[in-house]
Amino acid sequence: MLEVDVAVIGGGAAGLAAAIKAAENSKVILLDRNDELGGVLPQCIHDGFGNFIFKKMLTGPEYTQFFIDKIEDLPVDVKLETTVIDIKKDKRIIAISREGLLEIQAKAVVLAMGCRERTRNQILIPGYRPAGIYTAGTAQRLINIDGILPGRRVVILGSGDIGLIMARRFKLEGAEVIGVYEIQSSPNGLPRNIVQCLEDYNIPLHLSHTVVNIHGLKRVEGVTVAKVDGNLQPIKGTEQFIPCDTLILAVGLIPENELSKEIGIPIDTVTGGPFVDNYMETMIPGFFACGNVVQVYDLVDDVTLTGEIAGRYASFYAKGILNQTRRIPVFRGRGIDRVVPQFIREDSKDVTLYLRVKNIIRDAKIYVRDPNDNIIYETKRRIVKPAVMEKIRFTLKGFYGNLTVGVER
Ligand SMILES: Cc1cc2nc3c(=O)[nH]c(=O)nc-3n(C[C@H](O)[C@H](O)[C@H](O)COP(=O)(O)OP(=O)(O)OC[C@H]3O[C@@H](n4cnc5c(N)ncnc54)[C@H](O)[C@@H]3O)c2cc1C
Structure with missing residues (x-):
């Protein structure tokens, strides 16, 4: 069994920052199920990252590379393609890697598992189940990492930042983006993204609208959209058929807290993440959390800051120098x-x-x-x-x- 001071679960922006900070005075292991570090950042090739920390707009890969370079200079044990499947209350961690089952005993644990996208099942859109329905993050990965354009006539549901960025991305790749449909009466993304991703590219934004049906047997052939009332319910008679071959769902993110719940860490039902204090310690001593596993942050800079705080105090905890105050x-x-x-x-x-x-x-x-x-x-x-x-x-x-x-x- 490996023994460490601090184990960091997740190597996205939050986990990288936590591991770098904790390594200043502790023996650290960083585990990620992906085959590269950075979490979601390597697929975010647009600029808009690091405005506060670096005072300039970087792309996701540029932002993350700064931290990857840093961690490579530190004695942090980085284990990729390693999925944590269980964490015990005594901070024993079980993970699966290519080498088999891995057991790690940590003195402190930093949870940095990020979040995942909500899918069609979670928003209950009726209709057939043809090909051509993607979450925005999956479509982003297909285009930016795998070089595959998943559709040519695209409807986007949801005006959060990921939906807006993907609307522009499809347009830049030559696809027709018919429109972004948003159930709320105001857009969900940052104002700068409304301008830079929609207005600059003449992509229409339809507020107070949602998709009520998906058509097509093998491949999406169209969607029915409708206006919604003040209770977000579709208004009868406003339905409109929109021909398209692709529906992109950008309908929210959910912090990934299955592991946290197994440990018994209390979760805030509003944020979907663990309750934390200002040292990013959860309600169970020695378990810290940072980044999107705590709540969905707008900006990566803040994710990094929470990671640094969690890493610093996790290492203090591991060294026995963190006071447990009220x-x-x-x-x-x-x-x-x-x-x-x-x-x-x-x-x-x-x-x-x-x-x-x-x-x-x-x-x-x-x-x-x-x-x-x-x-x-x-x-x-x-x-x-x-x-x-x-x-x-x-x-x-x-x-x-x-x-x-x-x-x-
Ligand atoms: C499309 C998109 C556009 C964005 N645009 C901007 C922008 O313009 N500007 C900006 O500032 N921010 C932007 N953001 C937000 C920013 O990218 C995120 O807030 C930040 O990268 C989240 O970092 P994280 O470390 O919390 O999570 P993630 O990046 O999701 O990292 C979590 C990591 O944990 C790993 N993991 C999870 N569970 C396990 C497990 N059981 N075992 C091992 N590993 C595990 C995952 O593999 C992943 O690598 C954008 C986000 C997206 C998705």
Whole structure:
């Protein structure tokens, strides 16, 4: 059995950052089921990565290469094509690799398994099951890694960033992109992607619309789209048949927490990821989590930052120098859909919270209140939207008790 201080599960942006940080003072192993490091980044050949960390827009492969080069200079034991199938509460890890079954005993574990895409089954679109229906990530991999164009007349369902980026990608490859259909009344992706991926390429965006049927026996021959009402239900009489040979589903991501659940780590049903404190420690001591396994972040820079935090404190835990202090809960107040971390260590000073609001609010004020309703921090935004993750940073000047984050006009 291998013995290490810190085991990092997943070698995407989060896991790479965690392993690099932990290796500053610990013996580290990094395990990934893929045959290369970087997670989703090697297939993201568009630019838009690293604006905050590197102060320039890199492609996914460029961004990840910086960290791969770094890790190659460190004594981190990187094991690719190695899938972790079980983790025990005592931090014994079972993985399958080409060499067979691998057993690792770690003192601390960093969970960095990322997330997976929602599929047709999860959004219950009726109709036949012909070829030509892909999740956006699969289509991206086919085009950017395997050099295969999976369709010529394309409908995209979902206006999150991945849907927008794939709309442009298909167009650049010469396919006809008939339109992006979005069930919500406002787009889900970053504003810069609406402009750069749709408007610049004259790709129509149909808000408050969804796909209600898929046609075709062997290959997709078309889809029926319909307008939806305020409850997101299709409105009778608005159905329209759209001929196409490909339907791309960009309908959301789900943090991959099967392993976390097996360990018994408490999961926040809103984010789909483990509850964490501001050291990215989960509710089970010695298990840390970072990146998209915690929640779906908008920007890779923030994924990397959470990885660095998790790696640093996992190594402190492994060395026995991490104090287990009391945690103050951070509650979702008025207008807030989610907040991460959900707990803050009471000995913390500088705190960063990531949050999403429930509704679009112009001239918004985001605030943090203590249990006596005193505002301990506030900041203004011209506009806040559910599609755009907000990040606030403040300094704690003493002990406050429970904190509540809210937003109002
Ligand atoms: C299409 C697309 C476009 C994007 N565009 C941008 C952009 O323009 N700008 C930006 O800043 N961000 C962008 N992002 C977001 C950014 O790429 C991600 O937030 C970030 O890369 C996620 O990193 P991660 O390490 O959390 O997860 P991942 O990259 O998903 O890595 C998780 C890793 O864990 C491994 N793993 C999972 N389970 C196991 C297991 N049981 N055993 C072993 N290994 C396992 C997986 O193989 C994978 O390598 C985009 C994302 C996508 C999908």
